Amino acid sequence: MVLAADPIWGSRILLRGMDVSVIVPTRNRSALLAMTLRSVLAQRDVEFEVIVVDEASSDDTPAVIKSFGDPRIRSIRHDRPQGVSTARNRGVAEARADWVAFLDDDDLWAPTKLTLQLGALRASGATWAYVGQVNINVHHHVTGGSPPLRPGELIRQLPQHNVVPGGCSGVIASKEAVTRAGLFDAEFQPLADWDLWLRLAQIGMPACVSQPLVAYRLHGAQMSLDASRVETEFWRLFARNRQANPAILLRYLGWWALRIKNHRAAMRYFVRAWLQQRPNYRMSVLAGDLAVVGRDLLAHRLRISVPLGKATAHTELQDPSWIQAGQEWVDTLVASHAAAGGRRIVD
Numbered sequence: 001m002v003l004a005a006d007p008i009w010g011s012r013i014l015l016r017g018m019d020v021s022v023i024v025p026t027r028n029r030s031a032l033l034a035m036t037l038r039s040v041l042a043q044r045d046v047e048f049e050v051i052v053v054d055e056a057s058s059d060d061t062p063a064v065i066k067s068f069g070d071p072r073i074r075s076i077r078h079d080r081p082q083g084v085s086t087a088r089n090r091g092v093a094e095a096r097a098d099w100v101a102f103l104d105d106d107d108l109w110a111p112t113k114l115t116l117q118l119g120a121l122r123a124s125g126a127t128w129a130y131v132g133q134v135n136i137n138v139h140h141h142v143t144g145g146s147p148p149l150r151p152g153e154l155i156r157q158l159p160q161h162n163v164v165p166g167g168c169s170g171v172i173a174s175k176e177a178v179t180r181a182g183l184f185d186a187e188f189q190p191l192a193d194w195d196l197w198l199r200l201a202q203i204g205m206p207a208c209v210s211q212p213l214v215a216y217r218l219h220g221a222q223m224s225l226d227a228s229r230v231e232t233e234f235w236r237l238f239a240r241n242r243q244a245n246p247a248i249l250l251r252y253l254g255w256w257a258l259r260i261k262n263h264r265a266a267m268r269y270f271v272r273a274w275l276q277q278r279p280n281y282r283m284s285v286l287a288g289d290l291a292v293v294g295r296d297l298l299a300h301r302l303r304i305s306v307p308l309g310k311a312t313a314h315t316e317l318q319d320p321s322w323i324q325a326g327q328e329w330v331d332t333l334v335a336s337h338a339a340a341g342g343r344r345i346v347d
Contacts, residue, residue, distance in 0.1 A: 019099060020048040020114055020172065023091030025084045026105035027055035030064045032217070035337045039108040041070060042333065045115045048072065048101075051094050053087040056080050085184035085192045088168070092178055100175050102168035102193075108136075108215040109169070110329040117172045120207040128173035128200050129207035130154075133166035133214040134326030140334045142327045143218070146319035147210050154208070155201050159243035161252075162194035166214035177203055190226060191233040198241060212326035227253045227265075247278035254289065263297045 022040050026033050033052075040050050052065055054077040065075050076090060092100055099121070101114060117129045134145035148165045149157065157163045164170060171193075181199040184192045200206070230253065238244045254269030267290060274286040 018047050018049060018097045019118060020046060020101050021091070021095030021097040021099070021175070022048055022050045022101045022103055022114075023053065023088055023095065024050060024103050024105055025053045025055060025087035025091070026057065026061060027081060028057045028059045028061065029105050030057070030059045030061045032106045033061060034064050034067075034342055035333070036103065036105050036108060037065070037068060037073065038337050038340070038342065039111075039333055040103065041068070041072070042111045042336070043109065043114045044111050046118065048114065049074065049096060051076065051091045053091050054078065055082065055084075055087055083186055084189055085186045088192075089183045089186070092175060092183060095175055098175055099172055100178060101172040104167060104169050106217045107166065107169035108217065108330065108333060110211070110213040110215075110326075111333075112211075113213040114172065116209045116211065116213065117207075120209050121172070124207040126207040127177035127204050128171060129209065130164050130170045131166065131209045131213040132211055132322070133170055133216050134212045134323060134330070136215045136217055136326075136330060138217070140215075140330055142215070142323045142330060144318055145212055145322050145326055147322060148208060150210075151205050151208050155205060158194075158197060158201055159241055160245040161248040162191070162197070164193070164197050166216055168193045169216070170214045171197070173200060187236065188233050190230050191237055195237055195240075212322050215326060215330050227256065227269075245276075245278060245280070247273045247276040247281040250276065251281060251289070258293060258296060261296075261300055263293050263300070266293050 024033070024036065024040070037050065037052070040048070050070075050073040052073060052075045054061055054065075054075055056078050062075065062077070065073060076094060078087070078090075088102060099118070101117075103109065113131060117131060120126075121129050130148065132145070132148045134142045136142050148154070149163055154163050177200060178196070181196060181203060183196075185195050188195050231249070234244065234246065234249050238246065250269045250273035254266045254273065257263075257265035257269060270286055270289045270293070273281050274283065
């Protein structure tokens, strides 16, 4: 039993037994997974277990998990890959705590993430909660971030696009609510979280901790960057949720294509977004996006670096104080990982 002070709510929270089961699905990302697990083990003033669901990894993932020697970590291995949704559902089934928190194997948590969320949940009576995020690159430099939407506005916008920060890594929910909502749909992979949040929203309003407590690592192997798969799943989800806005999704894919210098694909996505004839993506917006593509293409051919500009605001907002707060705890975690002999990640 732990008695912890909550810096947000100013009260003292009585934590009885195990508070949270942390579910981490993984496959062949041992170098990324090591720092992810270290960020979980650094959680303060909360009792937790870590359930790593190994999707038949062929690298040294089992050895990395074992190297921590921490009894709070237990590993469940699938003999063949069954998909991230099935892996998360397996973790929920194995969870021994009333609250379950999801963490992707390539993301990081601030050390106060879980305890602040528990405080927000208990103060509000909500059954799920989210936090804010920052984006970091492979060198662990924060590249963007800003405060999340407040719960009421998030619920209003959620049917149109996934506005919950940090993907699965930012959410904690009661095991009972996740089960009642129907768990993760195994038909979805990159958009499985959005699909579940829509169903959790029907159960009740979430709580929010408006602090940058998740670091979303941007790297070349992210499932969320598999554009064709994301789009395929979007139209499947659209069949269930007709409020989903394809213009927002296609513009998002356009900006990701631009980030990896696929200018032709970026132009196609932007034009297709405009063809959806949605109020939020008029000709003036399309013209601005195409102008950025043109400038970036010229800079790329001249081998010079120029910022993409303000048009990226919907994908990578900038808030200096928010970015600084995120960078501080990321730097501390990186230093701790290095001191423990952790490997440097190279994309």
